Amino acid sequence: GPSAAARQGAVACLIRSVGGADYRLPHTGQTKYADDAPKIPAGAVTAEDADLIVDLVRQGPVKMKLILTPQQLPDVESYNVIGDIKGSEHPEQIIIVSGHLDSWDLGTGAVDDGAGVAVSMEAANLIQKLHLKPKRTIRVIAWMNEENGLAGSKQYEKDHREEWSNHFAAMETDGGAGHPIGINIKGKFEIKKLLAPVLAVLQESGAGGTNFAEHVGADIQPMEKADVPAFSPIQDSRFYFNYHHTAADTLDKIVPKELAENSAVVAVVTYALANMEQPLPR
Incomplete structure (x- = not known):
């Protein structure tokens, strides 16, 4: 994940969505950061876009611009x-x-x-x-x-x-x-x-x-x-x-x-x- 990438000097981390279908649907989930690594931006891309990135990388250097919108909101009282x-x-x-x-x-x-x-x-x-x-x-x-x-x-x-x-x-x-x-x-x-x-x-x-x-x-x-x-x-x-x-x-x-x-x-x-x-x- 992002912590392993950060230890290698990465400035951001993208993973291929782990969902089971190719409908260009990104899969969301919780991101966990290790205490001993920088907290870098992280996100999931669709299977189709992951394949596209791989193909582009094979052709040469690839530049990406990431716009990520997640935020951690304050806890609120809720109930079982x-x-x-x-x-x-x-x-x-x-x-x-x-x-x-x-x-x-x-x-x-x-x-x-x-x-x-x-x-x-x-x-x-x-x-x-x-x-x-x-x-x-x-x-x-x-x-x-x-x-x-x-x-x-x-x-x-x-x-x-x-x-x-x-x-x-x-x-x-x-x-x-x-x-x-x-x-x-x-x-x-x-x-x-x-x-x-x-x-x-x-x-x-x-x-x-x-x-x-x-x-x-x-x-x-x-x-x-x-x-x-x-x-x-x-x-x-x-x-x-x-x-x-x-x-x-x-x-x-x-x-x-x-x-x-x-x-x-x-x-x-x-x-x-x-x-x-x-x-x-x-």
């Missing part, structure tokens, strides 16, 4: 949005179901992560509509400030870290709304065996796969580090990075049927976790 369905037998034990509210402002944040918030809310709504009675508390969280420093997650950790032992499991949906094909698991391998009946149900819709991952959600990472079992849906992500962090991240990219499929998968897993007879291994 939290709602509980109280458990009927173990209300002190909590299952987190979540997505994050904030987004980059190039688009409207439908893929990243309006979809995750909608999926989490609808999962709880489905459980209510079906008049199911979870034994443990289901806590829906719409996290604030995932993109710019995880302030909402950090505040929740500050407020609840003494209660991690009562956080039975945590789930985050932050990969868009593509067709779900299974569940990512951050936890002990024994968890898969305990979830076998649930996975069999999910497999009827093609969502019974599992993947053990080192990390499943940015906002639930403090709970991951405390060995709280963590989950996220495995989704068809072939097109996710075409739109992620670009001006094309708008509501028209969301397929309602696939959004509903994700809600169903999250609802099934959430209710199963809330009613398991034994604790998950840590």
Whole structure:
């Protein structure tokens, strides 16, 4: 990044956008500077423009004029949005179901992560509509400030870290709304065996796969580090990075049927976790 470039004497740094499609859409994100290097201007160019620059450089020296407009505005007070369905037998034990509210402002944040918030809310709504009675508390969280420093997650950790032992499991949906094909698991391998009946149900819709991952959600990472079992849906992500962090991240990219499929998968897993007879291994 820019710090490595600055150590080599660069006066500015441009990277090729990391998005997955060639629609001349620059991909945005956070720039992190190292403490031991000058802070030089940095930006991302589209894939097409990156190719053009490469071709020009092959022909000889290239001069560029950069006009960059980012600015760091003052922090303002904002909030996580939290709602509980109280458990009927173990209300002190909590299952987190979540997505994050904030987004980059190039688009409207439908893929990243309006979809995750909608999926989490609808999962709880489905459980209510079906008049199911979870034994443990289901806590829906719409996290604030995932993109710019995880302030909402950090505040929740500050407020609840003494209660991690009562956080039975945590789930985050932050990969868009593509067709779900299974569940990512951050936890002990024994968890898969305990979830076998649930996975069999999910497999009827093609969502019974599992993947053990080192990390499943940015906002639930403090709970991951405390060995709280963590989950996220495995989704068809072939097109996710075409739109992620670009001006094309708008509501028209969301397929309602696939959004509903994700809600169903999250609802099934959430209710199963809330009613398991034994604790998950840590």
